[in-house]
Amino acid sequence: MRDLALLPKAHLHLHFTGSMRVTTLAELAHDRGVRLPASLLDGEGLRLPADERGWFRFQRLYDAARACVRGEADLRRIVREAATDDAAEGSGRLEIQVDPTSYAPPVGGITPALEIVLDEARSATADLGVEVGVIVAASRMRHPLDARILARLAARYAGDGPGEVIGFGLSNDERRGDTAEFAPAFAIARRAGLASVPHGGELLGPPHVEDVLEALAPDRLGHGVRTAEDGALLRRVVDRGIALELCPASNVSLGVYRDDADVPLRRLVDAGATIALGADDPLLFGSRLVDQYRTAREVHGFSDAELADLARSSIRASRASDGTRQRLLAGVDAWLATEPGDADPTGAQPVAQPAG
Template structure:
């Protein structure tokens, strides 16, 4: 009986703040690109099972190897535009009124003549996708911990040249890849460049490593949002510090389980973080590898963590408020969340009063 009372999560307005460019690809698109490029894909990228690897260096190596194999199938500007368009289309179909997609243009620069055209292609595709699907698409430029920090400064300067609030602009600067690699403090100068330009600071942290590393990220990179951040729950004082600073957490339950951080969905500390008062925005991270998109994360919150519709609406509101959406889009989405929750749940009979 309870199932009949549930509102459709696909119609819940929300913002999607943690989605990687290559990892956003549909499996069917990856297969098309691989065929066009004459590339033989690893079987793990072709089956329907989500990736499952052990926590640690060996697990990350397998994840990264598969990610690199998918990225190697992207061979042209047309491929890049297709990925952006399909990501926006898929998010629009799941009720996302705002998408902030993350890309390291360095990875695609050889295809199109440099990092500047690589970024500008994505920005133009984001603008056109916004017009096509109605989901406002902003872009996060992300540096990699695996590259030299001077390259991060170059990317931050490039990102700063395209800063904006509307669709097809750069709204944030991130730091991704294996948290165990690189010296966090060495990337502080790049983040300072980005902050001076008005970009949101959105580094990864607190998934593969725990509170000590999160403290370094907070101290050196001054995040507005943390990509993941779930391990903050292990240190109540650190979590209080995060909340006091107004830092939102981009929680990606499927990623946490796929990468072996938690053995099962029920162990992801989503409920603990929300109950503590943290600002949480659910994300899908890399659905190509982890096998589930944004609505699936909300479904996990509902079925595994016991969030009722009011709590799910609060999660959606948190994602919208933590976004860099335009003021018009923010207001529209928040109004939509209120309407979603105010509407009678299917099967409750509240709209059937006879005549």
């Protein structure tokens, strides 16, 4: 079989704290004298029920990890290591999602927090060859006015180049907040040319996806896996060209599906949906980007040609520069043209192996 780590791809659904290596989190916690739950450090991945109790446990663990991130050096380290790990897995484009509110106090506010992330994204792009863009995400757990503040901040740094804000998202528990109340924030982001990339359709089903489509006009839908439950809705998503950022490991860890085989990846692909596989929160789910492609191969029976199509979909759904897009698409063709077991036809090697 061809090496999935050498398949060029784009990574469009990765959360900032959730991207951390287990070893990095352990080191930060040790340095700060923080005692963390063992489930954050065992690297095995969570298995939670798909109810509010399960989400509460997930959020509590995420918050515990985030509390270890204090200051500029930590922010830079997380960006750099996320890009390094993506490079090792064949990702030539990373769009990492961050809510700067979470990291603002130690660096003097949301603007400095975002500027640090953007600056390191530019530096990592130059050093590692992985083009890194940033998505600013608001939280459903906060007031919609907070989302407008973040949308205006994102708009100030909007652009399609490395180290610029390329999109605006909405994350956290889908069962919280009124989706329509976040529409003004997304209107601000759209006027600035930012991609609309809210979460939807993982914890809740088709009616929630309908709400997100109507209120937030997504270009991509974070998760969106449960559009498979409604054929008419799925056709709308396909016809409108809305990409689905599918994160199979997340779906199973959060109890949306019992096991990998239940994730309707094949059904969505057969319906013509644009799919971009993502790792979401590898720190908590114990599964990185290549693991999602491996699941498609080993569990869902995707051939190498079909895996190449998934990679192409992720690249085309990204906000990558034209040059990066063309280079990655050519690399996919070259990967598929090699015989299994051959060396990478481009001569490139992964920058570093992921740790943790």
